[in-house]
Amino acid sequence: MLTESKFLPQDAVLSETCNAGDPWTGIVKKGQTFRILDLEGNQAVDTLFYNADDATERYSAVDTIQRQGQIYLTTGSVLYSTEGNPMLTITADTCGRHDTIGGACSAESNTTRYALSKRPMHSCRDSFMHAITHSACVIERNITKRDITANINFFMNVPVTSDGGLSFADGISAPGKYVEMRAEMDVLVLISNCPQLNNPCNAYNPTPIQLLVWN
Amino acid sequence: MSTFNPKDILWEETVPGGNHWSGLMRRGSALRFTDLQGGANVSLLLYNFEEKLERYNMPDSLKAQHTAFLTTGNVCYSDMGRVMCSFIHDTVGWHDTMCGISDAKLIEQKYGVANYQTHRNDMYRSAKDGLLIELAKHGLGQRDLVANVNLFSKVSANNTGGLVFNAGNSKAGDVVDLRFDMNVLVVLSTSPHPLDTAATYKPSDVLLTAWHAGNAKEDDVCRNKCEQNQRGFINTERFYAH
Numbered sequence: 001m002l003t004e005s006k007f008l009p010q011d012a013v014l015s016e017t018c019n020a021g022d023p024w025t026g027i028v029k030k031g032q033t034f035r036i037l038d039l040e041g042n043q044a045v046d047t048l049f050y051n052a053d054d055a056t057e058r059y060s061a062v063d064t065i066q067r068q069g070q071i072y073l074t075t076g077s078v079l080y081s082t083e084g085n086p087m088l089t090i091t092a093d094t095c096g097r098h099d100t101i102g103g104a105c106s107a108e109s110n111t112t113r114y115a116l117s118k119r120p121m122h123s124c125r126d127s128f129m130h131a132i133t134h135s136a137c138v139i140e141r142n143i144t145k146r147d148i149t150a151n152i153n154f155f156m157n158v159p160v161t162s163d164g165g166l167s168f169a170d171g172i173s174a175p176g177k178y179v180e181m182r183a184e185m186d187v188l189v190l191i192s193n194c195p196q197l198n199n200p201c202n203a204y205n206p207t208p209i210q211l212l213v214w215n
Numbered sequence: 216m217s218t219f220n221p222k223d224i225l226w227e228e229t230v231p232g233g234n235h236w237s238g239l240m241r242r243g244s245a246l247r248f249t250d251l252q253g254g255a256n257v258s259l260l261l262y263n264f265e266e267k268l269e270r271y272n273m274p275d276s277l278k279a280q281h282t283a284f285l286t287t288g289n290v291c292y293s294d295m296g297r298v299m300c301s302f303i304h305d306t307v308g309w310h311d312t313m314c315g316i317s318d319a320k321l322i323e324q325k326y327g328v329a330n331y332q333t334h335r336n337d338m339y340r341s342a343k344d345g346l347l348i349e350l351a352k353h354g355l356g357q358r359d360l361v362a363n364v365n366l367f368s369k370v371s372a373n374n375t376g377g378l379v380f381n382a383g384n385s386k387a388g389d390v391v392d393l394r395f396d397m398n399v400l401v402v403l404s405t406s407p408h409p410l411d412t413a414a415t416y417k418p419s420d421v422l423l424t425a426w427h428a429g430n431a432k433e434d435d436v437c438r439n440k441c442e443q444n445q446r447g448f449i450n451t452e453r454f455y456a457h
Contacts (some may be wrong), residue, residue: 116446146268
């Protein structure tokens with residue numbers, strides 16, 4: 001469902017750009033609002049959330065799907081944790097649909113999906129691995145590969161048909177579209193701003209995003 | 216088509232409805248799951264037995280095969296790009312892998328409380344509790360609990376993405392045969408699917424029949440389902456090359 005935000009960029013307490021292919025980490029406190037802005041369009045933002053106080057509690061794609069009886073995410077969607085607790089609620093969305101079953105590309109899965117020779121290419125899960133070995137706020141919470149699970153792909157369109165077909169369709173995002181969510185607990189955000197060069201959904205052109213937080 | 220000779224059977228065991236089980240299935244062995252009363256659900260998790268950080272990956276399995284469910288010809292991919300197991304035969308036709316598991320709160324809300332004090336082994340158990348009990352036996356825990364496969368259960372999506380649970384998807388006597396292409400720690404629960412519409416807690420018993428199937432041959436139905444699977448099997452074969 002398309003909904004606009006009441007928040008103004010100039011009032012944000014945090015505003016950072018994350019380049020194509022880079023990881024991004026940050027803490028969003030309970031009650032704060034977090035916006036992911038697709039600067040140039042058709043980007044896919046692979047995102048994981050952890051309880052900032054106890055990272056063994058983390059975003060659960062299957063709980064989110066099952067508890068809402070719905071596979072796509074948009075305004076009103078509650079993002080549930082492995083403990084069945086609401087982590088964030090999507091409060092504004094000018095894109096309209098986000099995926100949580102497509103997961104993050106990896107060097108290893110690219111060998112099966114595209115060609116064995118694709119292994120050396122940059123990938124989302126390698127970005128996650130970089131973040132969990134370099135980012136202080138991730139390291140201090142003992143987040144490891146064990147905690148890298150099915151993520152959200154903001155702005156990604158992965159339609160499922162009633163007979164169970166699944167495809168990666170052209171993006172439905174565009175420059176300036178955003179998704180915004182209110183944190184229901186203190187959360188650690190772990191993003192890989194997808195560098196995928198094999199998938200035509202972004203015209204083989206990964207682009208930067210902007211992250212904003214409001215109190 | 217997967218049929219096996221009774222002389223190839225390694226062992227058989229019944230997992231009562233609502234119970235849990237774990238064990239090692241070696242590369243080249245296979246398991247037949249038989250729904251004994253109909254309406255069974257098997258919440259299944261898979262780990263590389265020698266390196267348990269490598270495990271079943273739902274998104275990789277779905278997107279490599281361009282499907283939102285699993286059936287004959289499909290394989291389960293690990294997060295390391297390898298084929299862990301293959302659906303070599305299936306009379307059911309649709310196995311869910313998007314909806315996760317029941318937890319204790321959900322079971323209580325749907326069915327009420329039946330504990331060991333009053334109901335002995337007929338107590339109501341959640342899939343999450345059963346899986347965590349089995350995971351703990353292998354030094355694993357909460358952090359290893361990832362998106363699972365729900366054998367025998369069908370959940371489709373309507374044209375707006377709404378989930379539809381298909382009651383009666385599996386009948387008494389229905390079977391699904393999984394061949395293990397790696398040395399896999401199998402962890403499972405036979406508690407109801409979280410979206411099961413049955414009013415009472417009465418999950419079906421599931422018979423496990425293990426046999427020696429051998430490794431995937433060149434003409435294997437799962438290997439040749441799509442080019443992605445051919446490459447997945449190459450990755451697995453390289454892992455076990457010696």
